[in-house]
Amino acid sequence: MKNYKIGLLGFGTIGAGVVEGIERNGALIASRTDIQLSLNMLSDLDLDTDRGVTVERERMTTDSLKVIESPDTDIVVELIGGTGIARELILRALSLGKPVVTANKALLAEHGEEIYRTAHENNTDVFYEGSVGGGIPVIRALREGLVANEIERIYGILNGTCNYILTSMEQDGVPFDQVLAEAQAEGFAEANPGLDIDGIDTSHKAVILAALAYGKQVPLSMVTIRGIRGLEITDIQYAAELGYRIKLLAVLKHEDGEVEIGVYPALVPLDHLLASVNGVFNAVMVSGDVVGDTLYYGRGAGRKPTASAVLGDIVDAARNLAFSSPRRVPAFTEHTHYERVRPHEDIRTRYYLRVSLLDKPGMIARVAGILGAQEISIASIIQKECDLGCHAPVIILTHTAQERQFQAALEQIDALKEVDRPTVRLRIEDFK
Amino acid sequence: MKNYKIGLLGFGTIGAGVVEGIERNGALIASRTDIQLSLNMLSDLDLDTDRGVTVERERMTTDSLKVIESPDTDIVVELIGGTGIARELILRALSLGKPVVTANKALLAEHGEEIYRTAHENNTDVFYEGSVGGGIPVIRALREGLVANEIERIYGILNGTCNYILTSMEQDGVPFDQVLAEAQAEGFAEANPGLDIDGIDTSHKAVILAALAYGKQVPLSMVTIRGIRGLEITDIQYAAELGYRIKLLAVLKHEDGEVEIGVYPALVPLDHLLASVNGVFNAVMVSGDVVGDTLYYGRGAGRKPTASAVLGDIVDAARNLAFSSPRRVPAFTEHTHYERVRPHEDIRTRYYLRVSLLDKPGMIARVAGILGAQEISIASIIQKECDLGCHAPVIILTHTAQERQFQAALEQIDALKEVDRPTVRLRIEDFK
Numbered sequence: 001m002k003n004y005k006i007g008l009l010g011f012g013t014i015g016a017g018v019v020e021g022i023e024r025n026g027a028l029i030a031s032r033t034d035i036q037l038s039l040n041m042l043s044d045l046d047l048d049t050d051r052g053v054t055v056e057r058e059r060m061t062t063d064s065l066k067v068i069e070s071p072d073t074d075i076v077v078e079l080i081g082g083t084g085i086a087r088e089l090i091l092r093a094l095s096l097g098k099p100v101v102t103a104n105k106a107l108l109a110e111h112g113e114e115i116y117r118t119a120h121e122n123n124t125d126v127f128y129e130g131s132v133g134g135g136i137p138v139i140r141a142l143r144e145g146l147v148a149n150e151i152e153r154i155y156g157i158l159n160g161t162c163n164y165i166l167t168s169m170e171q172d173g174v175p176f177d178q179v180l181a182e183a184q185a186e187g188f189a190e191a192n193p194g195l196d197i198d199g200i201d202t203s204h205k206a207v208i209l210a211a212l213a214y215g216k217q218v219p220l221s222m223v224t225i226r227g228i229r230g231l232e233i234t235d236i237q238y239a240a241e242l243g244y245r246i247k248l249l250a251v252l253k254h255e256d257g258e259v260e261i262g263v264y265p266a267l268v269p270l271d272h273l274l275a276s277v278n279g280v281f282n283a284v285m286v287s288g289d290v291v292g293d294t295l296y297y298g299r300g301a302g303r304k305p306t307a308s309a310v311l312g313d314i315v316d317a318a319r320n321l322a323f324s325s326p327r328r329v330p331a332f333t334e335h336t337h338y339e340r341v342r343p344h345e346d347i348r349t350r351y352y353l354r355v356s357l358l359d360k361p362g363m364i365a366r367v368a369g370i371l372g373a374q375e376i377s378i379a380s381i382i383q384k385e386c387d388l389g390c391h392a393p394v395i396i397l398t399h400t401a402q403e404r405q406f407q408a409a410l411e412q413i414d415a416l417k418e419v420d421r422p423t424v425r426l427r428i429e430d431f432k
Numbered sequence: 433m434k435n436y437k438i439g440l441l442g443f444g445t446i447g448a449g450v451v452e453g454i455e456r457n458g459a460l461i462a463s464r465t466d467i468q469l470s471l472n473m474l475s476d477l478d479l480d481t482d483r484g485v486t487v488e489r490e491r492m493t494t495d496s497l498k499v500i501e502s503p504d505t506d507i508v509v510e511l512i513g514g515t516g517i518a519r520e521l522i523l524r525a526l527s528l529g530k531p532v533v534t535a536n537k538a539l540l541a542e543h544g545e546e547i548y549r550t551a552h553e554n555n556t557d558v559f560y561e562g563s564v565g566g567g568i569p570v571i572r573a574l575r576e577g578l579v580a581n582e583i584e585r586i587y588g589i590l591n592g593t594c595n596y597i598l599t600s601m602e603q604d605g606v607p608f609d610q611v612l613a614e615a616q617a618e619g620f621a622e623a624n625p626g627l628d629i630d631g632i633d634t635s636h637k638a639v640i641l642a643a644l645a646y647g648k649q650v651p652l653s654m655v656t657i658r659g660i661r662g663l664e665i666t667d668i669q670y671a672a673e674l675g676y677r678i679k680l681l682a683v684l685k686h687e688d689g690e691v692e693i694g695v696y697p698a699l700v701p702l703d704h705l706l707a708s709v710n711g712v713f714n715a716v717m718v719s720g721d722v723v724g725d726t727l728y729y730g731r732g733a734g735r736k737p738t739a740s741a742v743l744g745d746i747v748d749a750a751r752n753l754a755f756s757s758p759r760r761v762p763a764f765t766e767h768t769h770y771e772r773v774r775p776h777e778d779i780r781t782r783y784y785l786r787v788s789l790l791d792k793p794g795m796i797a798r799v800a801g802i803l804g805a806q807e808i809s810i811a812s813i814i815q816k817e818c819d820l821g822c823h824a825p826v827i828i829l830t831h832t833a834q835e836r837q838f839q840a841a842l843e844q845i846d847a848l849k850e851v852d853r854p855t856v857r858l859r860i861e862d863f864k
């Protein structure tokens with residue numbers, strides 16, 4: 001039996017979950033792996049709040065460097081979050097040759113290159129299963145299980161807060177602002193919800209998946225990001241009538257030598273598995289050229305699911321220590337197979353449009369004419385009834401066209417004096 | 433860059449898929465892993481059939497021992513199948529200290545103990561991702577990603593042929609025998625379909641999952657196995673009316689110090705993700721005490737998906753060679769956490785019953801009375817209309833009771849002279 005001690009940075013929700021997990025299943029882990037894990041020290045600015053687990057006072061400190069530098073700390077677990085002090089602490093641990101486990105998606109999306117390089121230079125490991133999809137072992141699937149596959153497409157529901165909001169809006173018919181307020185009251189959403197509802201968190205996870213799938217760090221600035229803020233319940237209802245459910249999707253594609261990477265609220269056909277992923281659950285569909293379509297599903301966040309992923313990583317780090325096999329599976333390997341990231345304007349997709357149009361003769365022909373002039377074909381069109389002279393919602397499902405064509409068409413449509421508010425535009429994802 | 437050479441035993445569908453996968457993505461694998469894979473030799477009794485890939489004649493032989501014993505063979509890949517010669521060849525390779533990759537579920541279910549012990553004694557590896565769920569990396573998820581979890585429940589749709597048959601019966605309204613004949617004609621089902629439709633193949637996979645989850649080799653003889661042979665379309669239709677879809681499920685549970693392991697056609701609620709797994713796809717739901725519910729989905733069989741799994745395993749074996757870390761994650765670790773396998777008669781579940789009952793006054797009360805005497809509560813009951821004096825199907829959904837209670841009740845019900853054919857009994861799976 002080998003013994004390894006953990007230095008834990010950050011004793012918040014997930015950190016306490018990790019300590020609890022070792023207490024609960026440490027003996028099980030040892031019987032499966034011949035490795036005994038224990039806590040050496042932990043650091044946090046707040047050492048007084050009750051976390052639901054007991055840690056001896058002498059193992060707690062406010063000084064994270066002390067935790068990292070303790071000769072008894074074999075593995076450093078960073079659960080502070082953010083891109084400031086967490087970055088410095090991880091780099092310090094790696095520079096001492098100590099393996100690091102983190103669930104910090106923002107940090108990896110913004111500073112992954114520096115962190116992976118530092119791990120490489122110091123011949124040690126960074127593990128980050130907890131950064132994407134909570135407890136779902138999707139990083140492991142991409143890095144190892146599907147290693148023989150060219151990854152063609154990835155579609156992910158990667159933010160539990162957004163998915164919870166979308167599910168509640170649809171199932172309870174409650175508007176966005178009200179669901180968000182309720183989610184905040186219940187602790188499912190942050191007081192400052194922008195990271196979640198504006199799609200930022202999902203874009204961080206998309207960048208991490210892209211690095212694994214395509215062997216390249218895509219700068220966040222090159223990711224097209226649209227969130228769900230202000231999504232109207234009326235569009236959720238129209239989508240349902242048309243056989244779709246709206247999900248916030250990360251979309252990654254590799255085709256024609258280009259990589260496409262974006263985050264959008266999208267209409268997903270009701271009979272697709274991703275449409276059945278509801279509430280706080282996450283799912284990632286990964287399509288490889290050998291394996292075909294695969295999907296991974298589970299709780300995307302929260303104390304216990306994320307702790308499960310972090311503990312799996314800790315075991316991986318410990319196994320590499322036990323077998324003197326650091327970097328057996330590197331955190332990141334550059335292996336670019338594409339020429340460039342597809343510019344936003346070049347992205348091709350189908351769209352759901354809701355035009356608010358004065359109900360008078362000839363108006364639909366006018367709108368259809370503008371779309372046609374941009375070579376956008378209409379797949380179906382539904383005009384909702386209203387009294388003559390009012391503004392009626394006209395729902396248009398288009399065939400595939402380029403982003404720049406939609407932008408040009410919508411500029412003209414929204415400039416019509418018969419259109420009284422900006423046209424709502426949502427991506428339709430057919431998974432092709 | 434390290435170079436490793438493969439000795440391939442069996443050049444059938446999957447074997448050819450593996451050779452094709454190395455040709456297609458060998459350079460990609462090398463750029464990701466710093467490991468260059470190539471074929472040393474392959475063996476098969478039939479070296480003449482066109483497999484869609486070209487292998488130089490001097491690399492092919494009918495003598496499998498020659499492939500194993502060649503000093504240039506670093507990793508042995510067994511894709512012959514069956515429990516005869518495959519077993520001997522694997523044991524020979526392991527005794528030479530060479531790592532083995534196999535997709536042979538029957539062999540691992542029946543002789544896993546001997547194979548894992550031989551690998552252990554010779555300090556080498558056995559990998560078998562391809563044995564369960566085709567290309568889905570679920571073995572890896574259980575062995576590594578969820579290593580910190582007590583596994584509470586596993587539900588698997590693990591046989592693509594059965595799932596294809598069930599989906600076709602439901603969607604096209606075609607009876608069992610006809611769908612089976614069509615599947616055989618199209619190559620989706622074997623000429624001798626018993627392994628698939630009688631649930632044997634699924635039970636092999638259940639035993640492999642149980643070994644990983646519970647750290648114990650459960651003898652096949654202790655697995656309750658019911659297949660889908662003779663399933664009637666009328667029950668698929670009644671199930672649909674009641675909000676269920678019938679799936680052939682492997683069910684593993686760990687509760688009250690006992691492990692339950694069985695294979696049954698079961699009614700799955702339509703809103704459950706497993707109900708949406710259609711056609712040849714497989715899915716495994718794994719519930720851990722830390723992570724909660726997770727699910728893994730993909731193509732469960734076929735040349736390319738299985739080749740993807742085998743190639744992932746080959747890379748794993750090669751990494752252990754490159755890092756001198758054999759048995760870093762052992763194929764199997766005994767870590768029993770339960771006292772016994774639950775006897776068949778003790779299994780508790782809900783049931784769907786279809787009683788063919790003479791339509792005369794008092795008969796339903798009589799059947800309900802027999803169930804009540806066995807302490808089986810009725811959740812709902814539907815009598816289909818027919819003319820007075822005919823035998824009408826009476827559909828009963830029960831609450832949970834023990835297998836032995838159902839057996840006793842059904843013996844009495846089927847002995848009634850007003851019942852003209854054996855009662856159909858199907859498990860209802862509520863995933864609780």
